[in-house]
Amino acid sequence: MTIEFSDFSFKYASQEKATLTGINLRIEKGEKIVIIGPSGSGKSTLGQCLNGLIPHAIKGTMSGSLTINDVSISGLSMQDYSESVGTVLQDTDSQFVGLSIGEDIAFALENDMISQAEMLPIVQKTAAMVDLDDLLEHSPYALSGGQKQRVSLAGILVDDTDILLFDEPLASLDPKTGKATIEIIDQLHQETGKTVIIIEHRLEDVLHRHVDRVILMERGQIIADMSPDELIVSPLLQIHGIREPLYISALKAAKCPLSIADKPAFIEKMDLQKYKAPLTDWFNAQAPIIPPKTTETLLEISDLTYSYTGEKNALEDISFSINRGEFVSILGKNGSGKSTITKLIMGVIAPDVGQIKLNGKDIANLSIFERAQKIGVVMQNPNHMISNHMIFDEVAFGLRNRGHDEAFVKEKVLHVLGLCGLIKYRHWPIEALSYGQKKRVTIASILALEPELLILDEPTAGQDHRNYTSMLSFINTLNKTLGITVLIISHDMHLVLEYTTRSVVIAESKLIANSPVSTVFSDPTLLNRANLKVTSLYTLANAIGIENTDGFMQQFIKSEVAPS
Secondary structure: OEEEEEEEEEEEOOOOOOOOEEEEOOOOOOOOEEEEEEOOOOHHHHHHHHOOHHHHOOEEEEEEEEEEEEHHHOOOOHHHHHEEEEEEEEOOOHOOOOOOOOHHHHHHHOOOOOOOOHHHHHHHHHHHHHOOOOOOOOOOHOHHHHHHHHHHHHHHHHOOOOEEEEEOOOOOOHHHHHHHHHHHHHHHHHHHEEEEEEEOOOOHHHHOOOOOEEEEOOOOOOEEEEEEEHHHHHHHHHHOOOOOOOOHHHHHOOOOOOOHHOHHHHHHHHHHHHHHHHHHHHHHHHOOOOOOOOOOEEEEEEEEEEEEOOOOEEEEEEEEEEEEOOOOEEEEHHHHHHHHHHHHHHHOOOOOEEEEEEEEEOOOOOHHHHHHHHEEEEEEOHHOOOOOEEHHHHHHHHHHOOOOOOHHHHHHHHHHHOOOOOHHOOEEEHHOOOHHHHHHHHHHHHHOOOOOEEEOOOOOOOOHHHHHHHHHHHHHHHHHOOOEEEEEOOOOOOHHHOOOEEEEEEEEEEEEEEEEEEHOOHHHHHHHHOOOOOOOHHHHHOOOOOOHHHHHHHHHHHHHHOOO
C-alpha cells in the first residue's frame, strides 16, 4: 500500500500551534522506513496519523491530504485502519486487551473468526519468535517493560496487515532482545513484502539490518529524507540531537575520512582495515587513564534473596556495594531481577533473606516515605509517577510536601526545569507532552529534592541524545557538587559507556559481574549470558587488531564524556 502526505498539517485540539506542518512524504509499497527526530519533533504524531488514532481517537485540526493506497483518510473508518496498519505502541500497557499473554496474542485471530484448533499453533509459534512461549499463561501486566513490548509485537505479527508501524519498539528491550527484534522485523519485511515503518531513537540498533530510507523530523517538519549512508556522513544527526553510531564517533575521533562509498551506516559492510593506521595511532597517543578512588560506602546490599511466588527466586544471594559519589549501572536481560532490586531499596517489597544498609544503617524498618527522603527513584514508565495536571505543579509537588515556602519552590522548580530542557513547557498540561517529555518531568520532580542516592530506571527510554545528554550532564554536576550518588538501570549501551564507571551485571537472578564498564563490555561471553551484546566499539577494535579492547573503550569514553 502506498502512503502519501501532501502539504499535511495537524494541530491537537488542546494546543495553539500545529504539531505537524507542511509534511510532504511518499512511502511506496514494500519500503522499509525509519523515522527519527528529537523528543517532541512530531514522530509519534505522524505515526498516529498513519494508524488512525488521529482523527478517530485524538481530536484536532487537519489540513492538506493524507492518502493510504490512494484513499483519503477522511474516508477510512477505524476498522479500515486496523485491517491495513498493525501498530506496536511505545506505551505497551495501553495496548493490552487479554488477561493472559496467550489471549492477547490471539485477539486479532479471534476477531478474524479463526477456530481455536487453528489458533493455538499460530499463537505458540508467534510467541516463540519473541521468546514468550513459556509465559503464555502469565498476565501481560505482570511482565517487565521489555517483555510487555514483545507481547505487543507478537500481537500484530499474527495479523495480516499490509503496513507494520513500530513506535519505539526498542525502548524497553535489552540489547540482545532488541537485536533479535530488528532481525524479526527485517525477516518479516523480506518474507512478506509488507511496508515497514519504524519510529525510533536508537538509530544504530535499527541499522543492524537494511533500511531503505531515514526520515529526520524536527519541530513538526521533515528535515531530511535520505539513505542511511547519506545521513551518516552528513552533520544532521549532531545538529538535531540524534546519537550517531558509536563506531562512527570513534572513527571521527581518529579523524578518519568517511564517504557514502564506504557504506558507513552498516559496519558489517565497511572495509575497516583501511582505518587501522589512524585508529591505532589515535589509541596509542592517548594518555593512560587513572580511575578515581572512592572509599566511603553509601549503599550496601548483602546476601539479598527475594521470590514473588515462593517458588522461583527473582533475586538470589545478591551482594554489592555503592560508594558515595559513584555512577553505577545495573545491567541484565529483561526479567533478570534488575527492577526487583529497586523495589527492595524503595521498600515496596521486603527481602526474604539479606540486608540493605544506607550510610551503614539497616533500612529494613524505614517506611517508603522515610526512605524517599534520602533515595529518589525515577521509574521506567512516567505515567506511573505523575499525579498532577500541570507540569509546574508536578515538579513542585515534593517540595511543597516538605513544607518549603512558595518563593523557594518557584525558584527551585524553574531552575530544574531549565536544566532539564523543560522551561518553555512550565505552563503546559502534562497530557500535551510526548512520552519522552513526560519522562523528563518525572526526573525533574525527583532532582528538585536533591536525594543522596538517585536511582534511574531506563532514563533514556523515549529520550533523544541531546535531551538525555543535557539531563545526565546536570545529574553529573549534582554528583560532583552535591555528592549525589547515581544508580542507573538501563539497556542503553551508549548511556552506560558514557556515564557510568562500574556495572553490576545480573543474569538468571544472580550476580555474574561487578566490574568497570569497559571490562564488562570487553567480555563477549559475559555479555551473552546477560542478554547484552558487544558494542560496535568492540567490533571496531577487534576488526583492526587492537587486543586491548578494554583500554580502547576507556579512551573512547574519555574522549566522549562532556566535562561537568
